[in-house]
Amino acid sequence: MERQKRRPGIADVARVAGVSVPTVSRVLNGTARVSEKRRAVVLEAVKTLGYHPNAAALALVTGRPSLVSVLTSDTMRYGYASTIQGVEEAARAAGRVAAITVVGSSSAQELRQAVDLALSQPVAGVIILEFDESGALAIQQIPRSVPLAVVSPAPHVDVPHVLFDDRSGGAEATRYLLGLGHRTVHHVSAPSTGHTSGRLLGWQDALREAGVVAPEVVPADWSPASGYEAGLRLAGQDGVTAVFCGNDEIAFGVIRALQASGLRVPEDISVVGFDDHPLAPLWTPSLTTISQDFVQLGRAAVRLLLDTQEPAEDAGPLAGEGPVPHLVVRESSAPPSR
Known part of the structure; x- marks a missing residue:
């Protein structure tokens, strides 16, 4: 036709x-x-x-905007993509449409341009993924007249937010490795959002509880390549038997670097990740990790955003609870070798 x-x-x-x-x-x-x-x-x-x-x-006819605008700095990495999936599913179920705007830079000008673009349509509200510095800075650009919900690893006192508990997950991973008999746990950290990383804080909490002095943190970004560089650094240190990584992709790189250095995982060094990436059970060895339901995070953000449409008088900022992270034990972790 x-x-x-x-x-x-x-x-x-x-x-x-x-x-x-x-x-x-x-x-x-x-x-x-x-x-x-x-x-x-x-x-x-x-x-x-x-x-x-x-x-x-x-929107002009009904006075009810149907567009939910999502601001994120990434759409490819597992956590970002899965959270966006949850936002889209929940928005569609509520009769709304999700539109994605990528905030690719933390510069003030580019942030302003991205926010202006996102708000150029009649929006029912904005959801920001505060997974990195760009997300944290974008919050400051949203006018108070625009309904807002933030997916965040840290609580906010003045912004409606869905909190995902990285801190308890970091502590659980570290306690698990100490419980296997490792004298200490090294940490390869992921970038923070302007707040101190909850995963790092949880690692510190568990070591402090055990009376263990925290080793020097090895920094990385979110990528496997940065994990590989961190793994080479750890392979050259004495006394490293257990490593907790800021995310699974970092852990993939760490494992590859340890293997390339002639070390065995987990016989020589145990490795634990965070997020439960789809490749985690297929890696060699399969990756022990902290599982987190990012899709549910996105759905919770939409529910919170719609709840803010008609806030009660004198009500404080709304907060929603995200899914509770939990440990998934696989092949990459074991008691230290004698």
Whole structure:
């Protein structure tokens, strides 16, 4: 069939159905009761024309924006992508549309441009993934008049947020390795968001509880390549028998570097990651890690955002609880070798 040169509009639906434009709007948005007969006629016209409502136009007609704008610095890494998936699923279930804007830089000008672009459409609200510095800085750019929900590893006193408990996960991973008999646990850290990393704090908590002095932190970014460099550094140190990594991709790099240095995992050095990446059970050896449900985080952020649409008077900032992280034991961890 030859493509239509013009997309059908709400007026075309009204003409084909033989009803008024406001009637079509009421059917599509459920804002008022419409007889079943008229409803059926309108829906048949929508199907015949292949009509898809325009979010901006509907916002003007109903006064109810349907767009949920998501600000993130990455869409490829596992945690980011899975959280965005949860946002999209929950938004769609609520009759909203999720739009993604990538904040690729922490420079003030680029942040401002990204936020201006995200807010150039009539939005129901904004969700920010505060997984790194760019996300943390983007929060400051959102006007207070715009509904906002932040997915964050640290609590906020003035911003609605969904908290994921990295600190307890970091502590659980470290206690597990100490419980296997390792005298200490080294840490390869992931970047923080402007707050001290919860994963690092949890590592410190567990070592302090055990009366163990924390070794020097080995910094990395989120990538396997940075983990590989950190692994080479650890391979050259004496007394390293257990390593807790800031995420699974770092752990993949650490394991590869240890193996390239002639060390065995876990016979010589145990390695534990964080996030439960889809490749974690397929790695060699399969990776012990802290599992975190990022999809559920995204869904919780949408619920929180919609809850802020009509806040109670004098209500404090809303906070939602994310899923509880938990340890998944696989082949990359074992008691220290004698």
